[in-house]
Amino acid sequence: MRAVDIIEKKKQGRELVPEEIAFLVEGYVQGEIPDYQVAAWLMAVCLRGMGSVETAALTQSLVHSGEVLDLSSIPGVKVDKHSTGGVGDKTTLVLAPLLASAGLTVVKMSGRSLGFTGGTIDKLEAIPGIRTRMSWEEVVAQARRVGVVVVGQSENLVPADKKLYALRDATATVDSVPLIAASVMSKKIAAGAGAMVLDVKVGDGAFMRTEAEAQELAKVMVHLGREAGRQVAVLLTSMDEPLGTAVGNALEVAEAVETLQGRGPDDLRALCLELGATLLGLTGRAVSLDEGRGVLAGLLDSGAAWDKYREWVGAQGGDPDPAALPAAPVRQPFPAPATGYVREIRSRLVGQAAGLLGAGRGRLDEVPDPAAGIVLAVKRGDRVEEGQPLGYLHTRRLKTLPEATEMVRCAFAIGPTAPEPQALVRGRVGADASGEGFGAG
Ligand code: URA
Helix, strand or coil, X not given: CCHHHHHHHHHCCCCCCHHXXXXXXHHHHCCCCCHHHHHHHHHHHHHHCCCHHHHXXXXXXXXXXXXXXXXXXXXXXXXXXXXXXXXXXCHHHHHHHHHHHCCCEEEEEECCCXXXXXXXXXXXXXXXXXXXXCCHHHHHHXXXXXXXXXXXXXXXXXXXXXXXXXXXXXXXXXCCHHHHHHHHHHHHHHCCCCEEEEEEEECCCCCECCHHHHHXXXXXXXXXXXXXXXXXXXXXXXXXXXXXXXXXXXXXXXXXXXXXXXXXXXXXXXHHHHHHHHHHHHCCCCCCHHHHHHHHHHHHHHCHHHHHHHHHHHHCCCCCCHHHCCXXXXXXXXXXXXXXXXXXXXXXXXXXXXXXXXXXXXXXCCCCCCCCEEEECCCCCCEECCCCEEEEEEECCCCCHHHHHHHHHHHEEEECCXXXXXXXXXXXXXXXXXXXXXXXX
16 A cells, blocks of 8 residues: 555545555554655545545544543543634533532543634643643542543543644644544544533634534534444534633633632523533433533532532642632723624634733644733623723733734624624534434434
8 A cells, every 4th residue: 555546546536445544544653654645635635525434434543543541440421522622612611510510420631722722721721730631540530539530631542633633733634524523533532431512613713614514523523423332412502702701721710610600601601501411411311401401500500510610620739719810910901992782703813812912822832821811891792882891901911912902803893783693502413403302313
């Protein structure tokens, strides 16, 4: 077999056999096939697509490039969640302790931010003292004792995806449905949980710009999960405005804490309840989404989820008190340019502006400033008066402040009429399509 022949075959739009895909993945990980050939193949996949057998073969090759975690020594129902990446998406920080307070066990390997999207590990690391690298023995012990553990992805988990993802990032080959599906599902399958909910973000601040693309990705991921014997449900959710009001690591932790204390922005709370209720249904802990939402809302409002957060963060060495979070020296308001209604808050620009302020990672070796970011004072549909603060920029980077300010200014569209309300959950795949019960989907 030769890599060049496989590239040629895909370039012509022909279906590869699993052995050819395994040959490329294994050869790449072992350093026998160079970046340029794999990059050419990835571009051919982006342009020509892959069939379901090819996507399943790629997923399996990725999974078997490293270790597959065995969670069977941890008692109870083990669950996982994943988001395809967005702006202001701090749901894991709320959902992980919330689900644990509902009696599920959450063992989650999370990633870091790249580009305009945030990453859970960077958010967690804003918490003073927290450890996000733990041995497997420590992970198992904490999962048994506390019911929740969130750590960085271990080096040995799907190493092929790590290498391929970096190459895709540098060769404009990220936004391909089969490549994203195989990348996400290989990591979820290798991480070992039996049931998972996937949050596929749709819109301006997401890799999937249209609902049709997001639907297709969701269907492929559900199929891959089921083939691997996992229960999978997908929610398609809006990323047409940032989730909640905070964008930036410590700022997002603070917002997650508010939500765990029964307050917090409505959209963040609602999304956590939807994702959580879906998992309660998948695992047989609730007979309907309504029942699941009610159980979880009760745990937020009673303080039980907040207690679990403190136990979890404390177990990983962190200080759970939000007053201990780092704060930026500069907090600059940005005013509304006109009176009217907020018609649009473009997530991508808000994410990029937060990155300029220091919250993100433009390159893999950059260390984000945990205190930097943006807090919005308004949401889509709100009425504003000219000069009123639309939000606040938090930073210590005075040099990039003007550029970031201009960027958030461009993110907002203010108009004379209120926009049509938008649904937060745009669709479901894998649970009952009506969203009101659970069945074979
Ligand atoms: N998230 C992933 O883990 N992989 C992708 O390819 C895209 C988003």
